[in-house]
Amino acid sequence: MRDVAQHAGVSTATVSRVLNGHAAPTQATRTRVLAAIDELGYRPNALARSLRTTSTKTLGLVISDLLNPFFAEIARAVEDEARSHGYCVVIGNADENAEQEATYVRTLLDRRVDGLLLCPATDDPSLVREVVAGGVPLVLLDRTVRGATCPVVRADGADALTQLARRLVGAGHTRIGVIAGPADTSTGRERLDAFAAALGPLLSQDLVVHGDFRQDSGSQAAAVLVERNATALVAMDNLMGLGALAELRRAGLRVPDDVAVAVYDDQPWFPLVDPPVTVIAQPTVEMGRAAARSLLALVNGDQPEDVHLSARLVVRASC
Amino acid sequence: MRDVAQHAGVSTATVSRVLNGHAAPTQATRTRVLAAIDELGYRPNALARSLRTTSTKTLGLVISDLLNPFFAEIARAVEDEARSHGYCVVIGNADENAEQEATYVRTLLDRRVDGLLLCPATDDPSLVREVVAGGVPLVLLDRTVRGATCPVVRADGADALTQLARRLVGAGHTRIGVIAGPADTSTGRERLDAFAAALGPLLSQDLVVHGDFRQDSGSQAAAVLVERNATALVAMDNLMGLGALAELRRAGLRVPDDVAVAVYDDQPWFPLVDPPVTVIAQPTVEMGRAAARSLLALVNGDQPEDVHLSARLVVRASC
DNA sequence: AAGGAGTGTGTAATCGATTGACTAGCCCCT
DNA sequence: AGGGGCTAGTCAATCGATTACACACTCCTT
Known part of the structure; x- marks a missing residue:
């Protein structure tokens, strides 16, 4: 200079x-x-500039798993929205691991991001409190934590799950297996609760298996549930759904004749699977954009509302 | 302090x-x-520290498309490797767009990343030259540019493509359609060239259509090729493959009876498609890790070699 | 002609760390 | 007692920007 x-x-x-x-x-x-x-x-030199101005024009985004296309899409949407406002996004990959998540969050804070978007790996509020206490704008995305003290953006799947439950029951299923998400994530719990509420006494406890939002856990859960004579499988996440489908195929079971299947999260390839998979589609792009907008509002001193979007049922041949 | x-x-x-x-x-x-x-x-304060030490312990990664699971996997691998060496990765999403790519590269340079990993959107070397001239360690990943003056990490698919060509010819196909990548990307050109070389005069020019590594272009290309009576389709990228499969399904064509299909890049869901898809699998994780290692070597003043890995053919029912 | 308003630039402090040069204190030896 | 050799710690410059304040100049007004 x-x-x-x-x-x-x-x-x-x-x-x-x-x-x-x-x-x-x-x-x-x-x-x-x-x-x-x-x-x-x-x-x-952006470092020097930021040091002086205490503004980095950067947002941090810590997601649970970059390999999960659901989060990849969200990341993409966040990035788009942020860029259109002149902000950069630094993506951190927590790998569904609370410790790595905390490390990343701290790294981002050390680098003085102007705001932070977090998809929390567990519903433990301590990390959130730490960030909020540090005075850094924070918005939670997709998942929330107990007693969250910051804006939250998410999609509600209760209606879609209720419709799905009705449909499965209507088709005569009495042993419906659920591949649920981790019990210590808000989405894991809420999806299960909503589905359980819709199903009522029809849902037996031994047909609920918790996975970890990853493919392998879906396969294992599917094997267990099939073993317990489930005639329908609902996977509460696209990767676990993928795992379940792979396991059914491996076991030589036919969908939907032997086992009906439905999966939470749509993906472009679900229509191509044999048979096309019934899904609950989330408005990922809207979630990402809304989260970025909320965070930018917060950064600018406004107090944005929580955003609640809705997921919707897309019926295909698998159930 | x-x-x-x-x-x-x-x-x-x-x-x-x-x-x-x-x-x-x-x-x-x-x-x-x-x-x-x-x-x-x-x-x-990491900014102040970096300003003083002129080291950010951060690598930049500019990829072509975050929604492409191939790149998502690479990003994940790069991040893993970098983290294990105490480095952070900032991911930039170029969206297969040279201008956005250049913007991102400059932003990252302004933020003084210690090194840059780039999957170039086109084979124009000017951006690469600019970075190298700026003295910033640079490694190209997956794709290269004309007259690259920096280390390159990529996977060679020539053998796999040759095997694939042989297999298709052996199955009696004479009208083999190719959904190629953009002619101004190295991977787009090389994959086509390798396949064309293996096929020899059997490949007619009107059965080669260039897409843009995105799903829609795959669908359109498939429609055109089917129109031209192709009996086999080879998509040179997983997203274009996805688009092609979707188009075939839409058109009511059966795979492989009406049209055989093979796709470059494996994905976890390809085995689940009806029918399971023959693919050429790239060692994505190894590519990402190798690239990160090369870049870190460069950052530390070493002069790493180019890395050439190999893709391999995975035969499934679609051809 | 003096004073005031309004512009366009320059000077220097500042952001929060790192680090080379220096100093104070201690121990030990002759 | 004086000096040499260590150590542990301080001082202050520095990285590359931003910006409050001061200054110089022009142009008006009275």
């Missing part, structure tokens, strides 16, 4: 003013400075 | 030394400082 100033015969203050679009500098100096800038190929 | 120093009754220099594990401070002062640190809940 000093070089630029020298080159243009002005002080660094003037260069800075030109760079930041202040009113002060004359048209003449302005062009002189700009000429110097691209003659020297100067690029401002 | 000043507060901590005061609290512990030492100077900021000493605090810094404790923080950075210098030999100097006594065990006594050390514990005093550490006590002060967590009493005050002090966290060092």
Whole structure:
């Protein structure tokens, strides 16, 4: 910057003013400075700038699992929305692991992100409290924590799950197996609760198996449930659904004749599976965008409302 | 930091030394400082530190499309490897768009990442030159550019494509349609060239359609190729493959009876599709890890070799 | 002609760390 | 007692920007 100033015969203050679009500098100096800038190929040091201004124009996004296309889509939407407002997004991958999540959150805070978007790995509120106590704008995405003290953006699947339950019961299923998410995540619990409520006494405890939102756990759960004579399987997450489908295929069971299947989260390939899979589709893009918008509002000092979107049932041939 | 120093009754220099594990401070002062640190809940400002040390312990990764699970997997692997070496990864999503790619690269450079991993959207070398000229360690991943002047990590699919070609010819196909990647990407060109070489005169020009590595382009290309009486379709990317499969299903064509299908890039769900899809599987995790390792070597002043891995053919029922 | 208003620039403090140069204190030796 | 050799710690410059304040100048007003 000093070089630029020298080159243009002005002080660094003037260069800075030109760079930041202040009113002060004359048209003449302005062009002189700009000429110097691209003659020297100067690029401002964002670290120094941020250090001084205490603003990084960066948002942090800590998601549970980058390999889960649901989160990849969300990340993509967040990034889009943020970029359109001049913000950058740093993505952290927690791998469904509370410890790694905490590490990432702290790293991002150390780097002074202007705000943080978090899909919490568990519903333990301590990390959230830590961030909020540190005064950093925080918005929770997809999942919440106990007694959350910050805005939350999520999609409600209760209606869709109720419809699904009705449909399965209507088709004569009496032994419906559930591959639920972890009991210590809000989505894991809520989806199960909503489905259980819709099913009432028809749902027997031994047909509920908790997975970890990953493919393998879906396979294992499916094996267990089939063993217990379930005639329908509902996987509460697309990766566990994938695992369940793989297991059914491995076991030589036919869908939906032997076992009906439905999965939470739609994916582009679900219609192509044999048979096409009934799903509950979440508005991922809207969730991501809304979360980014809420966070930016918070960063700008507003107090955004929680956002509640809805998932919807998409019936295909698998049940 | 000043507060901590005061609290512990030492100077900021000493605090810094404790923080950075210098030999100097006594065990006594050390514990005093550490006590002060967590009493005050002090966290060092990474911006200031980086400004001073000119090292951010951060790598930049600019990928072509975060929604493409191939790149998501790579990102995940890069992140894993980097983290295990104490580095953070900032992911930028170029959306297969050269301009957005350049913007992201510059943003990352401005933030002084210690090194950059790039999956170039086109084979135009100007951006690469710009980075190299700036003296920032750069490694290309998956794709290369014309006259690349930096290490490259990629997977070679020529053998697998040759096997695939042989197999299709052996099955009696004479009109084999290719859904190729963009001609201005190295992977787009190389995969097509390798396949064309293996097929020889059997490949007619009107059965080669270029897509853009996205689902929709795969559908459109498939429609065109079917129209031209192709009896086999090879999609050079998983998303275009997905699009092609969707189009075939929409058109009511049966795989492999009416049209045989093979796709470049394996995905966990390809075995579940009706019928299971023959693919060319790339060692994504190894690519990501190798790229991160190469970049870290470069950052540490070594001169890593290019890394060439191999893709392999996985035959399933679709052809 | 003096004083005031309004502009355009420059000077220097500042953000929060790191680190080279220096100093104070201690021990030991002659 | 004085000096050499260590150590543990302090001082202050530095990284590269931003910005409050001061200054110089022009142009008006009275």
